[in-house]
Amino acid sequence: MAISARATQAKGAVDVVTTFLARIRALADDPDALDLTFGNPHEMALPGFTAALRAHVEPRSADWFGYKASERPAQEAVAAGLSAELGLPFEPEDIAMTQGAFGAISLALALLTDAADEVVIPVPGWFCYEPMLHAVNLVPVRAPLEPVSFDLDVDAIARAITRRTRIVIVNSPANPTGRVYSKQEWESLAAVLEEASRTHGRRIWLISDEPYRRVLFDDVEFASPAASYPWTVIDYSYGKVLLAPGQRLGYLALSPLIPTHEREELRDALMPLGLAIGWGFPDAVMQYSVPEFETLTIDLAELTRKRDRLYAALTDAGFEITRPEGTFYLWGRAPGGDAIAFCDALAERGVYVMPGTLFDQPQHFRISLTATMEMIEAALPHLVEVATASRGAAA
Known part of the structure; x- marks a missing residue:
């Protein structure tokens, strides 16, 4: 073969x-x-989307289109926006700019897992979780949502966890169901993950997949598990709120509640691993436009x-x-x-x-x-x- x-x-x-x-x-x-x-x-x-691109496509320096990692103004805009939204003190160093949520999840997997680790994924859930895990020698383990309401089933997640579990992925607002999970559900999940981490003698991390975080109905309040479980990383894509999925732009954010020594270690690895996964940083013009994109929505x-x-x-x-x-x-x-x-x-x-x-x-x-x-x-x-x-x- x-x-x-x-x-x-x-x-x-x-x-x-x-x-x-x-x-x-x-x-x-x-x-x-x-x-x-x-x-x-x-x-x-969106007119504001194309206006932002036009404003930044004209070069202002010789290196305008040179290699770009995570640009500081983009990191600052994201950290400020996240802090205001989630009520957590994000800093620019917590942010890695990526090629959409795909790139952010790929970076998180490179950052936190070893070959043959297990990753718990929701079912029904985004159909790309499983192939992404297989492609990097990880083992997807399915955890069903509640079958009628499609609420988060914390007990099902607990049953799916083994000594090989390294990550649990959660998605809210959820694709395909549209459900938004509450802070109470995150608190329950945090207790399960803390207990399982102690039992198995290794930290279980949470990836909070949040590309629809700003697409909410009926004044529903969004809660991120990053506020309930310190060992959380957030992936985000601008392609949803801007309805421009063909322009790849997103980020991975480290929860500010991660213990300091671990957070510093993760921060130091973000840029090298962004390079290692195939220069996973967004294109220059997209990064220059982030401050404008932060204020735009469909x-x-x-x-x-x-x-x-x-x-x-x-x-x-x-x-x-x-x-x-x-x-x-x-x-x-x-x-x-x-x-x-x-x-x-x-x-x-x-x-x-x-x-x-x-x-x-x-x-x-x-x-x-x-x-x-x-x-x-x-x-x-x-x-x-x-x-x-x-x-x-x-x-």
Whole structure:
């Protein structure tokens, strides 16, 4: 075999995604397709986003486009923003600028793990956790969320922990469910991780995956586990709040509550490991733009309007939908119980939604609210009609 065993495992874990992409290739050729799959933009970029890029693309010095690690002004802007949001005293040295959340998670894994360590991941959860872990010789261990509400199941996480566990990954607001977890849940998890760390004689770290932290509905309050469990690192991506996932920009942040000697050791390793994982720093113009990006956001009022319209229409039509508290997704049970059959029937009508099989949930589906309101209105009759037919076929 030409490829390595870990590459084979990583490929196997992501094949469900590539298979799905192959199934929706028709999108590229159909200008009338109603694409409600990924969180991609369907309208022009935020004016402030493009204005920031234009302001910084003109060089101001000979080294303007030279090699960049974590630029100090970007670190300062992030630390100030995080401190204000989370009420914790972040310092610029706690921040490593990365190529989106992918890069931040990769950096965290390089920073904290050794080969064959176990990493506990939520199910349903982001479908890239597992292949990323396989690719660096780590062992993913699934911990199910509560099966009806999709709340964090702290007991399930406790059962998943072994003496080989090094990291637990949590995601709030959660993709695909839209759930936002409370400080009380983080306090319960912190107690479990502290006890397990003592029992097994090694520190278990927490990666808090927070790319949707600023995409919240109904004045829901966000709480980060970094305030409850000192041994936490936060990954973040600007691609969500700016709705510009093709421009890779994010960061990894060390919790200020990490004990001083450990925090200093981690700080000293951020830049060398950012280089070691393949110069994982963002491009120069993106970093120069961070102070402006910190004040920008997609239209949350319009996003709420789209959520409310879809949620009301689908629940009225008999769908079982989890009402999202954050993110830009709607998560529901496929009528008839077969996500692939439901999504295929919609695709035949030019409506594309994501089957829950990508999240190891073959009875569910996900809709992206980044579609335009016009697309949503056009898709709704098809969703209702296909649901009716699916229920009839399953009866």
